[in-house]
Amino acid sequence: MTDDASQWIRNYVDGSFVDPGWGLSFDAVDPSTGHVYARVHEADRDLVDRAVTSARRALDDGWADRPVADRVGILRRAADLIEERFDEFIAAELADTGKPITQARSLDVARAPANFRAFADMVAAAGEQSFTTETADGGRALNYTVRKPLGVVAVIVPWNLPLLLLTWKVAPALACGNAVVVKPSEDTPGSASLLAEVLEQAGLPRGVYNVVHGFGAGSAGEFLTSHPKIDGVTFTGSSATGSHVMKTVAPRVRPVSLELGGKNAAIVFDDVDVDEAVNGLSRSIFTNTGQVCLCTERVYIQKNVFDDVVAGLVDAANALTLGVPTDPGTTTGPLISAKHRDKVQACLDLAVSEGADVLVGGGAPTLGTELDSGFWMQPTLWTGLTNADRTMREEIFGPVAGLVPFDTEDEAIALANDTEYGLASAVWTNDLRRGHRVAGRMNVGLSWVNTWYLRDLRSPFGGVGLSGIGREGGESSLHFYTEPTNVCVRL
């Protein structure tokens, strides 16, 4: 897309892009410069209703009963088409997020075809349970499970990994025979509409995939979750919003999958290879400018190696290159919006007021180009705080982490688990028995040992406590996006 604000990002309903016409609209902004690059057509309640009705009709017109092989073929075609149009998706993600092209290529866009192929494979290979039952009167019965699509699924996604998280939900939902109405984040509308073109080219019937753009409360997001014909909601976003979505859906008792916030901890033991641990920790703190729900914001380091690991992390933070998204040398992009930049800055100011010793960063950088009108934040590390401080308890969602020394394994586990969140953790040690032992004692949904954000899409993904309800990934996705019926036949 050019820098021409007359460009429109449109809603996609019942197999067509909807003419913006007189409708409400809002700016699409490039966070690297703060420039408006397009206008986004905001879906009103009526258009959301048309989208849900269209999805229901697509199910009734046969999508839910299409042979698995048909659905699998469409998903695999979609994966191929995303790869054919890879650079268009890169452009859409960079325009919306300002993230480095190297990350967009290796993670954000690469995971879209991977998500479609993973769930195509899983559905193609999926079997069902059955039991031969011996009855009390000496007879026999057969019990078997039939899985049917959930129905019309509301898919609500955040702005940090727009295409990755969208396809993480849409792929299994479609693979299981559902129809979806997607509400992308207002900050990152581009790739969801582009995906509509690809799914249409892949042969997806009209009405199975719909996109409505807008905001949350009082806008498209809430119009969607409160719609009486929605059969389930899969939501990824903040814990506060997840709680609100749950309340909205509760009166109709519809299933929700909630992937929410985190305040993730890493534990570094004194037997590590310091360089290896620093490299891994730097990735887990600064990837996507810290705007990944799995990012580490609390690092507990055993005292004998505390100074060496801290020094290594400061060097790693100073070595990051904040710059133009399309420059292959750029390692770190901006925060997503002025609002989020101001929120992260407020958190850094709070850290100082709570007694933090800021080792590196602490505010907005001066980049001396048109980037200075973007929403940038220096990679920031501090020591001197404890778990009693708000900064070490509340999610910041930026390129920041607090570094804290510890003595014993039990102390480290207690510190890491001292949180209302429970999404992810990382344990760094060369004693693998300790690695297995500590990882298993973390109260989280995902626990890595000597690595971070290494993913097998067949494994369950999700968190506990304020980090969410339910799991997606592998059979967890197949279970969320279908309703099982147990059939019992007397033989």
Ligand SMILES: NC(=O)c1ccc[n+]([C@@H]2O[C@H](COP(=O)([O-])OP(=O)(O)OC[C@H]3O[C@@H](n4cnc5c(N)ncnc54)[C@H](O)[C@@H]3O)[C@@H](O)[C@H]2O)c1
């Ligand atoms: N657990 C995960 O997998 C995961 C992944 C990415 C982001 N997150 C979390 O998301 C947050 C950042 O993303 P965000 O700022 O977009 O989150 P957010 O909760 O503000 O918004 C997420 C989505 O929900 C929509 N929304 C907002 N209010 C709504 C309402 N009342 N009804 C329906 N929809 C509504 C938004 O428009 C957006 O599309 C962070 O807390 C981060 O930890 C979690």
Ligand SMILES: O=C/C=C/C=C(\O)C(=O)O
């Ligand atoms: O910011 C949150 C990242 C979520 C990542 C995934 O859901 C995934 O890798 O499948």
